[in-house]
Amino acid sequence: MVSAAIALQWDLPSVVAVQHSIDPAREMLVRTVSDITGLIERVEIDVEHACTSCAIREDIVPTLERLAASGKWEAIVAQLPVTAEPMQVCRVVEGMPGVAPHVRIAGVIVALDAATLVDDLVGDDLVAERDLPVREDDPRGVAETTSSFVEYADVVALFGDADKRGLSLVKALARPGSLISEGTTGIDPVALLRGIHNHPEAEDWVSPVCLTPVVEPGASDVWTLDFRSDRPFHPGRLRERVEVLGSGHRRTRGCFWLPTRPTQVCQWEGAGGMLSIGTFDDWYDMRPHTRIVVIGTDEGRDDLEAALRSCLLTDEEIAKHGLRWHVPGDGLEPWLGPVDGVSEVA
CATH class of the missing domain: 3.40.50 (Rossmann fold)
Structure with missing residues (x-):
């Protein structure tokens, strides 16, 4: 500089x-x-x-x-x-x-x-x-x-x-x-x-809630993954797989949401094998969504996409529990703080 x-x-x-x-x-x-x-x-x-x-x-x-x-x-x-x-x-x-x-x-x-x-x-x-x-x-x-x-x-x-x-x-x-x-x-x-x-x-x-499309790198040895879903992550599966999701020579950032914290924007950011998750803001009038953008140089793009997809709530889980879970905790308190009072879907 x-x-x-x-x-x-x-x-x-x-x-x-x-x-x-x-x-x-x-x-x-x-x-x-x-x-x-x-x-x-x-x-x-x-x-x-x-x-x-x-x-x-x-x-x-x-x-x-x-x-x-x-x-x-x-x-x-x-x-x-x-x-x-x-x-x-x-x-x-x-x-x-x-x-x-x-x-x-x-x-x-x-x-x-x-x-x-x-x-x-x-x-x-x-x-x-x-x-x-x-x-x-x-x-x-x-x-x-x-x-x-x-x-x-x-x-x-x-x-x-x-x-x-x-x-x-x-x-x-x-x-x-x-x-x-x-x-x-x-x-x-x-x-x-x-x-x-x-x-x-x-x-x-x-911004973690950026909606702008990613730029394709135009090189065979650099890849991008723009993972999007309107579904939340399952807190238990996310906790179990967070090390795998954050590994590799990659830059990753975005937002996600959880059924245990449906009003809260959760931030996802990491690079070079380090990953941090935290809270960003409330969704307010924005519809909750999950978007993780990854730019990488290593092998494993498809495996990463599959791992992210496996963390989403399944049809069965949504049918049984809905998108708002009333629970005392979700195991992510060390990173996201205590679970606030959450009302079940009426």
Whole structure:
């Protein structure tokens, strides 16, 4: 990302660059501000638990607002800590306009090493194993983190030579309409300053309840599975098969529902052999449904589809118990919390 930030500084007129990095061992946030004249400031700030959200709330967004409000520069290139999620900054700026009224997100750019795309997007390394954590106990995988960056970005800048499989993975993950660029050469500075970030579109694409069709990768060694059903998963069978469902060199995300929690949107997200499930929101006026999108490079697409299908309620189970079960628990409380009171179908 350093190379991309430097290139943008030269390509864009009157730019100030802000780089934030986190030292998890010292629980320290380091802020560096510079422009074409040189270093303007370098500050170290104590951040409890090296929390990214705290850093964004307490210094990153306030710094962007301070620099934007000064009127000294036409644009800011903000380089976040390596594994910090850009969507967190965008959500604060876009969702809380009073916090940073002078800041407008023109574009979100993720810079990747083209030579390691497959490992970075669907491999099984942890961020701690790559010396990339934002805190010492950071449990995240590199693949889930990097994949989410690609999915949210307006521009994916690839530095180096990408092989066919890696490029196909990026194309399958990236939001339709986003730019995949060789370095920063494909980025139009004028268009970038004018603004290429559409916040609602970016949020819709990464939402667990996204309804947009997936992009076919166009390569024989990368596959997609868009699993859809109006039926819920059986909580017991899901619990029994969750390790199998989350394994493999794959990126997987989406939503599902359960007869024990019929009003609740359950979120499904994982990559590189790691899978997490949790709660997202209520369905409200949306019809409950199950949609799991998987992009993979390994064998087993058909087996995975069969395993997902086997978790759905059967005709017999629906006929006998309905789609709303009144039970004290479903075995998924460690991930989804306690079962709320559920009324049986009248």
